[in-house]
Amino acid sequence: MIDTIKQYREVISKCLDIFTKKMNDYGPSWRILRSSSMTDQIFIKAKRIRSLEEKKTSKVNEGVESEYIGMINYSVMAITQLKFPDNKLTNENIIDIYNTETNEAFELMMNKNHDYGEAWREMRISSLTDLILQKLLRIKQIEDNDGKTQISEGLEANYYDIINYSIFALIRLSE
Secondary structure: OHHHHHHHHHHHHHHHHHHHHHHHHHOOHHHHOOHHHHHHHHHHHHHHHHHHHHHOOOOOOOOHHHHHHHHHHHHHHHHHHHHOOOOOOOHHHHHHHHHHHHHHHHHHHHHHHHHHOOHHHHOOHHHHHHHHHHHHHHHHHHHHOOOOOOOOOOHHHHHHHHHHHHHHHHHHHHO
16 A cells, blocks of 8 residues: 555656646636536547557557546546636645645545555556546536436546546556
């Protein structure tokens, strides 16, 4: 578990670095996106990963790592949109929120790893991709239902799972 904590924090640090640099370049322009647009951005990235896993070749000179990082960052942005719909956040506020939300995802991962015994380490990376796609289809359905669920977890829980599955995939790819 000590390796997982270290690896998890390394991935988040890399994601935050990219997120911060893009915030400096573009500002919080992503705040204009609706929840459904955020979901679709993540969906496109997951579909590209699945396509590359199936085709075993890429015609665009970008690997899957950048797509997993993008899914992590877009998931944090989606959670931010849900929790803070008011557009009056500064770059500094957004970085604080980023850290809060990735810490929340980390705590969830720690609790689930305790219960599941790090089963994800024995999973195929393609299965992690499929789980992400499943979560995205669930999110789309919840969005189509105006955010209402009868018994299921809500939007945030699914985004946290996408963050963690993406981090697990990045850890597995690095090993």
